[in-house]
Amino acid sequence: MFPWEDAAEAGFNDWSVTSLTTLPGWAVFLLTAGLMVAFLVVLESLRKAPWRVKLPLLTLRALGLLCVLALVLEPGVQLQQVSSTPGRVAVLLDVSRSMGLPVGDAPASSEDDPRRHSRLERAQNFLQEARGALASLPGALSLEGAVFHQDVESATFEDLVAAAPQGNSSNIAKALTTAMASKPGRPLAGVLLISDGADNVDLPGNTIPNELREKLRAAGVPIHTFTLGHERGFKDVAVASVAADDFAFVRNPLEVEATISARGFPGMTIPVTLKREGRVIAQTTAVLPDGDGTVDVRFKFEPRDVGEAIYSVEVAEQVGEVLVDNNRRSFTLKIIRDRIRVLQVAGRPSWDVRFLRKLLKENPSVDLISFFILRTPRDQTAVRQEELSLIPFPTRELFTEELGTFDVVIFQNFNFAPYEMGGYLPNVRDFVVNKGGGFAMVGGELSFSEGGYDGTPLADILPVTLPPGRGHYVEEQYTPTVTEAGKRHPILSLGNTDPVTMMQNLPPFEGFNGSVGLQPGSEALLTHPAPRSGPSGQPVLAVREVGKGRTLSLHSDSLWFWALPDAAKGGRGTAHRELWANAIRWLIGDPALSRVRVEAKSGAFDPNEPVVLVVRAFDSGYGPLAGATVDLTLEGVGDNAPAAPTPDSVLPPSNARKVTSLQGETGPEGEWVVRLPSPGPGAYRARVTARAKGAALGTDEDAFLVRSADREIADGAPRPELMAALSELTGGTQIESGDEIAGLQWKVPEGVRVHKRKSIPLWDRWQVALAFALLWGLEWALRRRQGYA
Amino acid sequence: MADRPPLFTRRSLLGAGLALCAPAALRAASAPARSNLMTVGQLQHGGQWDARPTAMRRLMWEAGKRTSVEVAPDVMPVTADNPALFYLPFLYWSADGDFPPLDAAARAQLNRFITFGGFILCDSVDGADGSGADGAFRRELAAIVPGRSVDVIPREHVIFKSFYLLDRAEGRTVASPDLFGVVADNRVSVVITRNDLGGAYARDNFGSYLHEVTPGGEPQRERAFRLGINLLMYALCLDYKEDQVHIPFILKKRRR
Numbered sequence A: 001m002f003p004w005e006d007a008a009e010a011g012f013n014d015w016s017v018t019s020l021t022t023l024p025g026w027a028v029f030l031l032t033a034g035l036m037v038a039f040l041v042v043l044e045s046l047r048k049a050p051w052r053v054k055l056p057l058l059t060l061r062a063l064g065l066l067c068v069l070a071l072v073l074e075p076g077v078q079l080q081q082v083s084s085t086p087g088r089v090a091v092l093l094d095v096s097r098s099m100g101l102p103v104g105d106a107p108a109s110s111e112d113d114p115r116r117h118s119r120l121e122r123a124q125n126f127l128q129e130a131r132g133a134l135a136s137l138p139g140a141l142s143l144e145g146a147v148f149h150q151d152v153e154s155a156t157f158e159d160l161v162a163a164a165p166q167g168n169s170s171n172i173a174k175a176l177t178t179a180m181a182s183k184p185g186r187p188l189a190g191v192l193l194i195s196d197g198a199d200n201v202d203l204p205g206n207t208i209p210n211e212l213r214e215k216l217r218a219a220g221v222p223i224h225t226f227t228l229g230h231e232r233g234f235k236d237v238a239v240a241s242v243a244a245d246d247f248a249f250v251r252n253p254l255e256v257e258a259t260i261s262a263r264g265f266p267g268m269t270i271p272v273t274l275k276r277e278g279r280v281i282a283q284t285t286a287v288l289p290d291g292d293g294t295v296d297v298r299f300k301f302e303p304r305d306v307g308e309a310i311y312s313v314e315v316a317e318q319v320g321e322v323l324v325d326n327n328r329r330s331f332t333l334k335i336i337r338d339r340i341r342v343l344q345v346a347g348r349p350s351w352d353v354r355f356l357r358k359l360l361k362e363n364p365s366v367d368l369i370s371f372f373i374l375r376t377p378r379d380q381t382a383v384r385q386e387e388l389s390l391i392p393f394p395t396r397e398l399f400t401e402e403l404g405t406f407d408v409v410i411f412q413n414f415n416f417a418p419y420e421m422g423g424y425l426p427n428v429r430d431f432v433v434n435k436g437g438g439f440a441m442v443g444g445e446l447s448f449s450e451g452g453y454d455g456t457p458l459a460d461i462l463p464v465t466l467p468p469g470r471g472h473y474v475e476e477q478y479t480p481t482v483t484e485a486g487k488r489h490p491i492l493s494l495g496n497t498d499p500v501t502m503m504q505n506l507p508p509f510e511g512f513n514g515s516v517g518l519q520p521g522s523e524a525l526l527t528h529p530a531p532r533s534g535p536s537g538q539p540v541l542a543v544r545e546v547g548k549g550r551t552l553s554l555h556s557d558s559l560w561f562w563a564l565p566d567a568a569k570g571g572r573g574t575a576h577r578e579l580w581a582n583a584i585r586w587l588i589g590d591p592a593l594s595r596v597r598v599e600a601k602s603g604a605f606d607p608n609e610p611v612v613l614v615v616r617a618f619d620s621g622y623g624p625l626a627g628a629t630v631d632l633t634l635e636g637v638g639d640n641a642p643a644a645p646t647p648d649s650v651l652p653p654s655n656a657r658k659v660t661s662l663q664g665e666t667g668p669e670g671e672w673v674v675r676l677p678s679p680g681p682g683a684y685r686a687r688v689t690a691r692a693k694g695a696a697l698g699t700d701e702d703a704f705l706v707r708s709a710d711r712e713i714a715d716g717a718p719r720p721e722l723m724a725a726l727s728e729l730t731g732g733t734q735i736e737s738g739d740e741i742a743g744l745q746w747k748v749p750e751g752v753r754v755h756k757r758k759s760i761p762l763w764d765r766w767q768v769a770l771a772f773a774l775l776w777g778l779e780w781a782l783r784r785r786q787g788y789a
Numbered sequence B: 001m002a003d004r005p006p007l008f009t010r011r012s013l014l015g016a017g018l019a020l021c022a023p024a025a026l027r028a029a030s031a032p033a034r035s036n037l038m039t040v041g042q043l044q045h046g047g048q049w050d051a052r053p054t055a056m057r058r059l060m061w062e063a064g065k066r067t068s069v070e071v072a073p074d075v076m077p078v079t080a081d082n083p084a085l086f087y088l089p090f091l092y093w094s095a096d097g098d099f100p101p102l103d104a105a106a107r108a109q110l111n112r113f114i115t116f117g118g119f120i121l122c123d124s125v126d127g128a129d130g131s132g133a134d135g136a137f138r139r140e141l142a143a144i145v146p147g148r149s150v151d152v153i154p155r156e157h158v159i160f161k162s163f164y165l166l167d168r169a170e171g172r173t174v175a176s177p178d179l180f181g182v183v184a185d186n187r188v189s190v191v192i193t194r195n196d197l198g199g200a201y202a203r204d205n206f207g208s209y210l211h212e213v214t215p216g217g218e219p220q221r222e223r224a225f226r227l228g229i230n231l232l233m234y235a236l237c238l239d240y241k242e243d244q245v246h247i248p249f250i251l252k253k254r255r256r
Helices: A005-009 A025-045 A051-073 A119-135 A157-162 A172-180 A210-219 A351-362 A395-401 A422-433 A457-461 A484-488 A499-505 A564-568 A574-587 A720-730 A738-743 A766-786 B010-016 B022-029 B055-066 B083-087 B104-115 B132-144 B197-201 B217-237 B247-255
Strands: A014-019 A075-084 A088-094 A142-148 A152-155 A188-195 A223-227 A236-243 A247-249 A254-263 A269-276 A279-287 A293-301 A307-315 A328-336 A340-346 A366-372 A408-412 A438-442 A473-478 A509-513 A522-527 A539-546 A549-554 A596-600 A611-617 A629-637 A656-665 A671-676 A682-692 A695-706 A752-761 B040-044 B076-079 B090-095 B119-124 B180-184 B187-193
Touching: A025 A051, A051 A766, A088 A119, A088 A157, A088 A172, A119 A157, A119 A188, A119 A738, A142 A157, A142 A172, A152 A157, A152 A172, A172 A188, A172 A210, A172 A720, A188 A720, A210 A720, A223 A720, A236 A307, A236 A328, A254 A269, A254 A307, A269 A293, A279 A293, A307 A695, A328 A695, A340 A351, A351 A366, A351 A408, A351 A574, A351 B217, A395 A422, A422 A438, A422 A457, A422 A549, A438 A457, A438 A574, A484 A499, A484 A522, A484 A695, A549 A574, A564 A574, A564 B083, A564 B104, A596 A682, A596 A695, A611 A629, A611 A682, A611 A695, A629 A671, A656 A671, B040 B055, B055 B197, B055 B217, B076 B083, B083 B104, B090 B132, B104 B119, B104 B132, B104 B180, B119 B132, B119 B197, B119 B217, B132 B187, B187 B217, B197 B217
Parallel strands: A088 A142, A088 A188, A188 A223, A247 A328, A340 A366, A340 A408, A408 A438, A438 A549, B040 B076, B040 B090, B090 B119, B119 B187
Antiparallel strands: A014 A075, A075 A752, A142 A152, A236 A254, A254 A293, A269 A279, A269 A307, A307 A328, A473 A509, A522 A539, A539 A549, A596 A611, A611 A671, A629 A656, A629 A682, A682 A695, B180 B187
């Protein structure tokens, strides 16, 4: 079979015929076409010749043309030295610390009970049983060992049987993808995965994510599994998973779904609780499955408080449970506003009212309820009610039942007295001080002292002190002065221009409601220049944080000059729109407007892992602010949880314990990175307040969790379902003893490896040239003899 | 004073006696209307722009009596290229017959006026359909707000219920019971009537109405006032009466 004995002696064991031509493909194609034409010409010329003449001539011509083709293609022989490709079988042994857990729940007295062995010991016993079978795998398959936890490390067989539990997590997906990584010349024939299935990194559930699924399919090799820890006797109930969105809307029904897994508690009914930072907010029961399995529970509740908080789903510890750390699963949930509900009450229609209504109505994040007094008792009433579209002013509904549903209340040039609203003003004060609402009073001839608010409960919460009596509203043009506080305050962060420059370019104001001055704790952002009338320096725009809420006073009814009149000089009404947008956000305490932020590096830290908090301070343009003084307080939350379900909104805010306080300063990048030793298991809230050059920058807070035990142990319940899913997906087998190794199917590679290669041209052989000359000459002679030219 | 509106604040009026008290007067000129008052501007153009000189003054007087709106008694004449236009969000544009086209600068200015919140009431004294004042308004609006059509305002529109409950549009005449409008800036920003609204309001110095109202007589004049007040209210309150809280009340009254 092998044509050259000397080549065999040189080590070549395979050969093939090949073309050695260097001509491009198109040239070979043209030439071949030419040869075919040449053959057809001869065929045509011999059309009338008898077959005894035609046959030999055509045969000779065909053979001659083939010789020409051979000249062009330069046929050669390729000699190769080849060998079969060796496949590899990856043996992946899970050595994460969950593998150090006992395989079952054995009585303490029975020292020799195999259920007291660790999962890893059981795995290593299995490997010893399988040693022989693994050493004699079929074909050219060889063994490739690796141990894995959060990382993957290659290991000899001896390493495998001597490994100890280690590592903080189990990453089966990483182990599989590492094994499946391409290794030239050593294709993967299969995987033997030895694990408890307690992956706590990429495979938190028992279904395989699509990305990994595609990788496994592409690899096309079987994964045979040997699962630890699912023997009889293992008893555990756990919160296997919690499904909740990262954020939810306040006052909107929210559903949290939890999966409870159970082994060894057939048919038992257990309570499941949902807690918000330790306080029970919902409770339900779960009937555990008869065998190993899971049951889903749902909690439905309406969050009442905006902000990020730590929630947890918990089941009580059961008698005989091997793992109790997995009885609770925590998650952070951010409650945000869906839409800001604004109540705009105006004493009469005016352009200032109209332009504010339009911009609030067009703001998609605002749900606006307007009430305008279109007719007062002093106006003519000589018309039947049926001919008017007017409705009664529903003061009682608005300021008793509905008040709590609003985020911001705006009294715009509104006098309360004609509507017998004096009795409701304490409600508005309570709405701000105790409920955290926002209140704004906008000027005009019916507002502030002109509206009779001096001495009322609203006077207590306004940023300014009101003068008694009336006669404090004046009309004159003035350009408000931006105060130092105003230069920094987010309300006056109007586009990219600094407020002082912007104020010079905006139309001046006209109406002005005077006051006596600021109340304690208030800030004036704009003041009246008042060179001719009215006290200089009186607030035009002032803000105040009062109790839980915030108030704003705008002492003019001509802010609308920043809308349409601004367009006269080429403006676009931007300042009017942005000032109100900023004011609304500030009034609702939008955390995004704070000029200090704190953020935990992680939502949940492992025990003993340092807690890292990043504090950032911003200047008035919200750029990095260096040198800001920051006070940081760390509080533990969630202790002393009440036993009965209680709506979280009515709980006293006292369920927190201070852990530590620190003071620091932001660096050149405007950041202060705080590293704290682990404060121990629990939920925590970091609060920061910051100031720069004596002015407050604001406050912020973030919540995080320190796990009660590391995930490796807490999530260490065996998951045979995941192991089964892996083997089923890849056509592997779930094995239970070392004896089964010999019968496993592997994907034995079909390829060969080429070690060396040599090409021998045939053209320079004289026999080929002679054959061509002979054929050509013979044909010529025959044609001459038969009388064909 | 055609394009130089009077100064309105009390202090400014006092200052006016001192005349040309240069910087202060110029400054005041930029804000000709009191911020808290409803002041109507009246557009001066090349045609018969003031055929009903006392009309809007009378309407404002009625609005002040019947509603809570604080009105300025006098109407402010203003040309389209005067920046003071932007302090007068309600612009009354009256014409008796055709008028010369506005120049490009005036049209651009009116486009900005509409875009940033202004409202225009076009009142055809002659009552013509598609010609005369009506044709001129449509010609100008096609140039001021290109691409926006002039459409019939449906009777369900909030303009017909912004204060009074009305079911048609009437003025000195009823050339068309419909109002026509241009929607821009998410609202009806221009309204055209062919019924000579101003003709129904105009009075002489002795307090007598100058024009007979046909065909409905004095009740029709009253309805014309009601429509004018509704238009003022719409300019000031926009779609306030479309808010959910008003709907059941209005439906109930309409059923009666």
